[in-house]
Amino acid sequence: MLDLLAYDFMQRSLLAAAMVGGLCSIIGVFVVLRGLAFVGAGTSHAAFAGVALGYLMGWPPLLLALVFGLATVWITGWVEEKGRMKLDVSIGILYTTTMALGILFIGLMKTYNAEVYGYLFGSVLSVTPEELRIIGALSILVLGLILLFAKELYFIAFDQEMAEASGVPARQIFFLLLTLVALTVVVSLKTVGAILVFAMILIPASTAYQLTHSLRTLTLYSATIGISTSVAGVLISAIWDVPSGPAIVLLATSIFFISLFFSPKRVKRTGAAHAH
Amino acid sequence: MSDPREPIIRFDHASFGFPGLIALSDISLTIYEGEFLGVIGPNGSGKTTLCRAVLGLLAPVQGHLHIFDCACDKLRCYHRAKIGYLPQKGVVDRNFPVTVLETVMMGRYGALGLFKRPGRTDHAIALEALTQVGMEAHKDDALGLLSGGQQQRVFIARALAQQPKVLILDEPTTGLDITAQHNVIELVQHLHDQLKLTVLLITHDINMIRSRVDRLVLLKTKLFAAAPPADVLKPEILHQVYGKELVITENDLVIVEDYHHHH
Numbered sequence A: 001m002l003d004l005l006a007y008d009f010m011q012r013s014l015l016a017a018a019m020v021g022g023l024c025s026i027i028g029v030f031v032v033l034r035g036l037a038f039v040g041a042g043t044s045h046a047a048f049a050g051v052a053l054g055y056l057m058g059w060p061p062l063l064l065a066l067v068f069g070l071a072t073v074w075i076t077g078w079v080e081e082k083g084r085m086k087l088d089v090s091i092g093i094l095y096t097t098t099m100a101l102g103i104l105f106i107g108l109m110k111t112y113n114a115e116v117y118g119y120l121f122g123s124v125l126s127v128t129p130e131e132l133r134i135i136g137a138l139s140i141l142v143l144g145l146i147l148l149f150a151k152e153l154y155f156i157a158f159d160q161e162m163a164e165a166s167g168v169p170a171r172q173i174f175f176l177l178l179t180l181v182a183l184t185v186v187v188s189l190k191t192v193g194a195i196l197v198f199a200m201i202l203i204p205a206s207t208a209y210q211l212t213h214s215l216r217t218l219t220l221y222s223a224t225i226g227i228s229t230s231v232a233g234v235l236i237s238a239i240w241d242v243p244s245g246p247a248i249v250l251l252a253t254s255i256f257f258i259s260l261f262f263s264p265k266r267v268k269r270t271g272a273a274h275a276h
Numbered sequence B: 001m002s003d004p005r006e007p008i009i010r011f012d013h014a015s016f017g018f019p020g021l022i023a024l025s026d027i028s029l030t031i032y033e034g035e036f037l038g039v040i041g042p043n044g045s046g047k048t049t050l051c052r053a054v055l056g057l058l059a060p061v062q063g064h065l066h067i068f069d070c071a072c073d074k075l076r077c078y079h080r081a082k083i084g085y086l087p088q089k090g091v092v093d094r095n096f097p098v099t100v101l102e103t104v105m106m107g108r109y110g111a112l113g114l115f116k117r118p119g120r121t122d123h124a125i126a127l128e129a130l131t132q133v134g135m136e137a138h139k140d141d142a143l144g145l146l147s148g149g150q151q152q153r154v155f156i157a158r159a160l161a162q163q164p165k166v167l168i169l170d171e172p173t174t175g176l177d178i179t180a181q182h183n184v185i186e187l188v189q190h191l192h193d194q195l196k197l198t199v200l201l202i203t204h205d206i207n208m209i210r211s212r213v214d215r216l217v218l219l220k221t222k223l224f225a226a227a228p229p230a231d232v233l234k235p236e237i238l239h240q241v242y243g244k245e246l247v248i249t250e251n252d253l254v255i256v257e258d259y260h261h262h263h
Helices: A008-033 A037-057 A063-083 A088-106 A114-121 A127-147 A150-165 A170-211 A216-239 A244-262 A266-276 B047-054 B078-082 B100-112 B120-132 B148-161 B178-195 B235-242
Strands: B006-020 B022-030 B036-040 B064-065 B085-086 B168-169 B198-201 B215-220 B223-228 B244-250 B254-255
Touching: A008 A127, A008 A150, A008 A170, A008 A216, A037 A063, A037 A088, A037 A114, A037 A170, A037 B047, A063 A150, A063 A170, A063 B078, A114 A170, A114 B120, A127 A150, A127 B085, A150 B085, A170 A216, A170 A244, A170 B198, A170 B235, A216 A244, A216 B120, A216 B178, B006 B047, B022 B047, B022 B223, B036 B047, B036 B235, B047 B064, B047 B168, B047 B198, B047 B215, B078 B085, B085 B148, B100 B148, B120 B148, B120 B178, B148 B178, B168 B178, B178 B198, B178 B223, B198 B254, B223 B235, B235 B244
Parallel strands: B036 B198, B036 B215, B085 B168, B168 B198
Antiparallel strands: B006 B022, B006 B064, B215 B223, B244 B254
């Protein structure tokens, strides 16, 4: 295993996995608490449609992924704000529409393009130094914004109307959160892929949710779980020669199910049930 | 009305809602500093709309609304942090992983503004607010594991942590058992007396608040009365809003008459 760590590609992929794992799990805290789980799924599929269009037209795929991702979250946020329909319905429609666009764009390509599928399933072991720099820069940007607006983000996740009523610019913070979700998805596309990034956002935060009653601890646990499962997943992938994305996600899922059994919240409820 | 106290909230022929769907129409009402107001009216009468307007969540579609020294005809006024709010129960996810102290600290966020982190002073203010509602011993407990009445106290503490001039409570006793209801109302009265807060208390329980409030505001899309309880709780006034079934008993309780017993 130590031999593996000597390779440049291995160091790069471990670093990329740690950054993406940390980023997804921290934004995931707000996604899970604010009830935006499905928005993550919708955004990643929209971003994939952007990648497909990029390859079709010969434009930068990540840039188009960003445009598609942002358009999806902003439309979703706007629809929720207007109260026209439930969030899960609007995101369901956008999710399938962008997926249809993605399939259409791939269909329009005259030749088979393996790189496009790389964005669907992710390949952390093939991350280039340039991609690593982009991931690093975007991670710093997203984490910096989260740190800067942490107290407002927590407040709107808890109760957006209350936040608004007490003088927090809650609407703007909500759109900032949606924007950060889209950025996170785009950052993670190359490493874990459009399908699995959703799991990277949801699972660490949901696991941490089982283990604590404190917001601060929740974020700390989520980041720890996100980073460690991502790094461990990459190592498993390299050692046993299995795809990295599923290795990370299945590892995280196992920890999630274990956390369900050891959850203090579960113990409390069982205790209360016995009391009656 | 000649009142020596300062008017702090003034509705001037203000209407709220959307064109074609007016929730409150042509409201003219002055609220004075330090007043304890009970806001009553049937379901859908615009009580919550009135509160949302004072909170700056709704701008008047007609007329004007002045809060403190500000003409709040547009939203996003600076005054919001000066108004503490306890929304109707059920808005918040009770399993949300948050401790009591973390919840109360949120009351500081609006007043602090963006980019500023809560410091030692904010911590002290939050603890003081918890002490005022008698929940300081629970500061590190999970909010979701408290009883309904305790949670309401914590949410009142969050409103107090804003160091508000006005406290708005939207049906704070709904869903609480009879002792917890009494305790919450007692606490509100105590805070009003001690902190000289202006209080707007929305409730359906007229009998519980009638002896405590300075004035009752009776709403049903329009303002039917804003006067001391003795002047509002009269059959001819209540019947306009609640219908003829409402009667006032000899010992001044407002109850719904049961026709089966009389016919």
